[in-house]
Amino acid sequence: MTDYPTLAEIADRLFEKADEDDDALVSLLDTLSDDVRLELLTSDLLNAYQAYLYFFREEPGGELQAERLMLTPASETLRGILFDEADIFELIFSVGEDGAGIEVFDGEKTYKRFTGKGARERAREYVFENLA
Numbered sequence: 001m002t003d004y005p006t007l008a009e010i011a012d013r014l015f016e017k018a019d020e021d022d023d024a025l026v027s028l029l030d031t032l033s034d035d036v037r038l039e040l041l042t043s044d045l046l047n048a049y050q051a052y053l054y055f056f057r058e059e060p061g062g063e064l065q066a067e068r069l070m071l072t073p074a075s076e077t078l079r080g081i082l083f084d085e086a087d088i089f090e091l092i093f094s095v096g097e098d099g100a101g102i103e104v105f106d107g108e109k110t111y112k113r114f115t116g117k118g119a120r121e122r123a124r125e126y127v128f129e130n131l132a
Contacts, residue, residue, distance in 0.1 A: 002035075014040075042074055080094035091123050
């Protein structure tokens with residue numbers, strides 16, 4: 001495990017090189033070792049929006065979804081972050097041992113978890129085709 005000051009220094013270098021370009025940040029994260037990258041992607045040094053972009057390589061939906069993720073530290077992905085809704089169901093972005101995913105949740109039960117590019121859209125389709 002990387003100590004916090006070292007991790008913060010790595011994050012600062014990445015931000016300086018990326019110069020507020022999200023695509024550049026994603027590319028720079030790809031250059032890190034798997035362990036350090038995961039530590040950063042689940043830390044308070046990045047926000048959940050940056051983590052979402054890294055894991056899914058696409059925007060999280062509209063402005064509301066992006067704003068929810070931007071205002072949340074990436075460390076919250078370990079517990080799961082509500083970032084979108086589909087009908088009465090919540091779409092939760094989480095990072096676990098099996099990677100990042102979007103869970104369809106009703107407040108008590110998780111119905112299905114989607115991973116990879118297009119996960120959010122597949123989760124929404126699942127809700128409207130199977131649950132709503």
